[in-house]
Amino acid sequence: MGAMTRLKGVCLALAIAACARAVVGAATKEQADAISSALRARDFDTAAELARSALKASPNDAQLWTLQGIALSRKGDGGNALVAFEHALKLSPDYIAALEGAAQLYYQAGKRDAVPLLNRLLQLRPDDPTSHAMLAVLEYREGNCEAAVPHFEHAGKLLDAELDALHAFGTCLVRMKQLEGAARVFQRTVALHPNDARERRLLAAIQLMAEKAHDALETMSPLLEDPAADSETLALASSAYEETGDTPRAVSTLRRAILLDPNNANLYLEFANISFAHQSFQVGIDVVNDGIGLQPQAAALYVARGVLLVQLAEYDKAEADFEKATELDPGQSLSAAAQGLAAVEANDLDRALATIEKKLAIKPNDPLLLYVRADILSQKGAEPGTPEFATALSSAKKAVSLKPSLAAARGVLARLYLQAGQTQPAIEQCRMALAGDPSDQAAVYRLIQALRKSGDKAEIPDLLKRLALLREQTAKKERERYRYKLIAGDRAPSP
């Protein structure tokens, strides 16, 4: 991340100041002052030479080694600077200026050697925002958001100067599913850059994920008032309108987006999504047809159209679309999964299984295909103790180990465990599914049954209430959603 240049500058200034405040060791105050003056005057050659001379007389002076390190690092001699800092730390492990200097160099080199140094600095100065900021970034780079977030928080307003750092902070919160916290972070970026459309879109996207569609629309309102709003903004706004139940506006906004960017396949997918949600399958097919006309190589569009065709029980046409998608993009497994599931929908479980097995022979570690295989075997009535059941179980287990976020696979696995009388693993899978999606009603229900069977009933009353609430919320959303059906006139006109 090239973002932290200002942090580097801050650290260096602090290091000089720290050295200036440090207790003078064997060197005289005059020697130290002279070196510091040279540094402040940016005469790094002189500073380095003065430090070298002073060190001949006082080789065990941590302050002198640190000043030399600072001078060398400013000269661009990071290697020798680091040696100097390390020498200082051997003499005085808690010498803040040396800790800062060494940490800074390791940080710039992207090395985690900075981490223990920064941790030591925080032990000495727990509220140092710069150390927190640097540690946050290092942990973020390692993908360790759980460790990064507390440091981002302690870095406080220091991050306001670093847009990328704020983005990293927000991204971590999203990964940790702390969406409201992420929204607050991105609100800071928007406050700092109110005219930056990208920042507004980022915040709006987070707000949508946090199911705060109205907030998302408010965030985007300055952009939407602009008649020249771009297709990305319009597409995001369309999603937000749909979430608020304003389907007519969602559709009209998406139509505008498609007109602006007719070659963007994703926009047709969005339209197909809305059509699906409102059970208006033919309208969705018609729009996707337009998209395919412009983007005939877009595999995803064929898969989308195939899914919609399945809803109309047009299985042969759907099959043709899935085959086309595979031909265009053999690496993706979605079309294979779709073919299998379409066969399931047509009540041909044997054909469904055969389709999936054929694809698994080519891609044996595809989590989606493994999950579909497990589900089909379960639907075929595989009984515990049979080879089919064992295959279903191992497929589901492998699917979740390859892709822990595949909630549907966890659902099948939980069901299989329950069937096999293995309540503890079933409970575990249900809990993991709920960690990914707290609104998964099937997972809540299975957890209730599994806990009842295990005799561990303490949680059950709360789970029952939760299930009842989820059912009410789902029913309400459905009522809202099914207020509207798309009709032929809602199609985006062909560009």
Add this chain to the structure above:
Amino acid sequence: MRVTRRTFVQLTLASAIPAAGRRVLAQGVATHAAKPLARPAPSGRPFHARFVDVAAAAGLRAPIVYGAVEGHQYILETIGCGCAFIDYDNDGWMDIFLLGGTRLEGDPADATNRLYKNNRDGTFTDVTAGAGLRRAGWASGVCVGDYNNDGFDDIFCTYFGQNRLYRNNGDGTFTDVTKAAGLSNPQSRWGAGCSFLDYNRDGHLDLFVSNYVNFSFEHAPVPGENTNCNWKGVPVVCGPRGLPPGTHSLYRNNGDGTFTDVSREAGISGATKCYGMTVVAADLDEDGWPDIYVACDSTPSLLFMNNHDGTFREEGVLRGVALSEDGGEQAGMGVGIGDYDLDGHLDLFKTHFADDANGLYHNDGTGNFDDVTRAARIGVETRYVGWGAAMMDLDNDGQPDLFMVTGNVYPDVERKLSNYPNKTPRVVFRNLGNRTFEELQEEAGPGVAAAHNSRGCAFGDFDNDGDVDVLIVNLNEPPSLLRNDLAGPGHWLKVKLEGVKSNRSAIGARVIVRSGGSRQVQAVLSQSSFYSCNDPRLHFGLGSIAVANVEIHWPSGLHQTLTGVAANQLITVREGAGVVPNRGWNKA
């Protein structure tokens, strides 16, 4: 869950194609959308029961008027009604009571409930008018019980409008005592299932009534008006989704011919979010107190567990009988109750809508259930809308089978979707003895394979020949009376109970027959199937075993055991006294 562009296809796949059976959305009725299991090869075992429809020959020729023949406007016309085997004159021969409906434009001349007296020769005589039971209206369910303990079974009918309690006068006539008994509703309701039960064990039969939908002609939408008025894209009658659900009622018998509404204090009226249908009252957790199971349409079914103190707690979801195995709602209509695996515990069989498997729920003896639909191979059949049902030994091989009647609710759909015909056959699942079933149609006789639009059905032995016959409501047609021409060698035993300290009808009693190392339990019920009431003489198939022990758990709490009971007879057992002479039974 919001679907992003990137995940559209992934997630719409998951919701487009039912995994273990997802909810099909945007229609008025819930269906689990389960895929049928592959049918295994036929077992080849002979099935000795053969059902033949003898209704016309028996004199049951009057059609059961119920709504328009086609072009339904409202859901009221589609649900239909139940029927009962009832020995109203105590001669030991099952008489027949068939409910009926009417039409939107007014009551046709032949629209009425009908009581048929058994002539004991395979025929019946319509005695409706003389009995005082002639009435036209939108009848729903019937439950039977001797609520005043005078030795004569009374009839309670639920209606859209006002329910009716008919007191049996003991002389072949009935009197409508609804108002006098305190059972009139202050306003019109849609009564659905019902059951007499002695919930407080005071020896008097109380009454539970489920209600379906809070319906009014003024406010009801019409076909196609919204997404709850469509089925697979075809405009159909609206509901039940989108219509306000009914609430349910419990009435305590005061012992003096009157009832008091105790719904609130008993904890019943709290269950407000379900479309109630068939009611079954039985002691499911074997603690000596009756519980109440209500099959609900498109909403979680209810299981009210008796707290022994005049109150109930609702635990359907917890106990695994409210939802599908994936926690989804199903259209629950009819309920069969019995012991399919001969472990001495009452299991449940619930009928569901088309594109869904009917549910078989195994009771572990504590009133907790496992959905064993898939394991039992019931899931091979998902084509039909299921209604009345029973778990009964149809061929006397000692293994209770499943019988179900079917019929579509949307008569106009078949013109556009030919794989959803209006009239569909009956279904028999014969028990293979290894906790699995095999579906039969033609093999079970022409009465099973015949296609009708059926609803309620009652099971009993109308010709007293030691097997189980079936009476079936067919909408806008005469009923079916399926005589079981059983040819096999299996033994059987019928048990009729007379309460003394318990209610006279012995409703709520559990009877366990132990024979040859197996044990089979049944309960005396006031309603089961779909809105219907079976012959109260419990029928046990014994297979090759010719003698059995009979254990009776009376509603009063008394346990009584009879040992060495010979097969192939009806025994009448009076509480505390033992076996007493049968009433009627033989052709004489």
